[in-house]
Amino acid sequence: MNFDLRLDGLRALVTGGTQGLGAAVVQTLVSAGARVMASARDVSAAPVEGVTYIGADLTTAQGVTHLAQSVLDHWGGVDILINSVGGSSAPAGGFAALSDEHWLAELNLNLMPAVRLDRALLPSMLAQGAGVILHVSSIQRMMPLPESTTAYAAAKAALTNYSKSLAREVTPKGVRVLSVAPGWIETEASIAFAGRLAEQTGTDYQGARQIVMDALGGIPLGRPATPQEVADLIVFLASPRATSVSGSEHRIDGGTVPTL
CATH class of the missing domain: 1.10.1220 (Arc Repressor Mutant)
Known part of the structure; x- marks a missing residue:
């Protein structure tokens, strides 16, 4: 059975593409024949041959603007946008340990990069009448750990809700929007x-x-889960093999969340 993902020549941008899940997504896309650009604060970490890396701090509006303009200058647009950048630096200690600065830092890393980058690159997708946007959320949006992930979980919940709204707006115009919610990777x-x-x-x-x-x-x-297992799901969903999938979130957590 031939299970070609039909990604040959498609232009894919991956944020947070030099470490962890993002790096696995980049490698998987390259192996499937896509043309890939990736962003990271440090683009010197483990580069993949054939990938164009753009250094950018996506927690700032200026960093997102730099990345988006670099992509538009290089390619004129993208076919696939995978927003995988994220994480948490908030301290443990529950709600009382979280200052305004901690809250803003979690939102600026886990929500705003996707919002800003979509806003910059979606017009080119709409103009061509095709494209895929995939946001990496988290099962923490459904089951936050009060000791340490309240702000991160809230930001990921916002990302999932934003994904649903965006999907309703742009799917009829040819652009699929999806989210993937991993458990512990x-x-x-x-x-x-x-x-x-x-x-x-x-x-x-x-x-x-x-x-x-x-x-x-x-x-x-x-x-x-291993990064590769999650990357395989992401790349399949972003591929033309999944053209009827949009507006949905796909959990990959080994059964952690005890509901279907």
């Missing part, structure tokens, strides 16, 4: 976090891994 950052947790709790990496899974209420699959 074993990225470099997650591995480093588990290592620090192991030191703090006097256990080994596997013990720390279990602590994280228990905090999530368990992962029935028994392990976190």
Whole structure:
């Protein structure tokens, strides 16, 4: 059976494309034949041959403008836009530990880059009558951890709701909008976090891994997802193989959220 994703020659932009999930998405797109541009604050980390990297701080309006203009100057537009940049630097300690600055930082990393970049690049997609926008949300939008992810979870919930509204507006005009909500992904950052947790709790990496899974209420699959597993789902959804899929969110969490 031939399962060509039909991505040959399509122009794809991936934000946060040098580490973790973003890097896996970039590599998967390249392997499937797409032309790829990727953004990151540090574009020197693990470059993939054939990929054009743009250095930009997407937590600022100026950084998004620089990235969008670079893409438009280089290609004139995009066929696929994958907003995967995100993360959290908020402290633990619950609601009282979160200042206005922490809240704004979470929104400026997890919501506003997608809003601003869509606004800059959607017109070219609408002009050609085709395109795909995919936002990486999180299961935290449904099950925040009050100790440490309240602001991150709220920003991701806003991203999912924004995705739904945008899909209703532009799907009739030929542009598909989707979101993917991963659970725990074993990225470099997650591995480093588990290592620090192991030191703090006097256990080994596997013990720390279990602590994280228990905090999530368990992962029935028994392990976190790999970046490649999530990237495979994202690239399939963004491909012409999924042309009837729009306006939906797709969870990939090993069964963490106990509802369909």
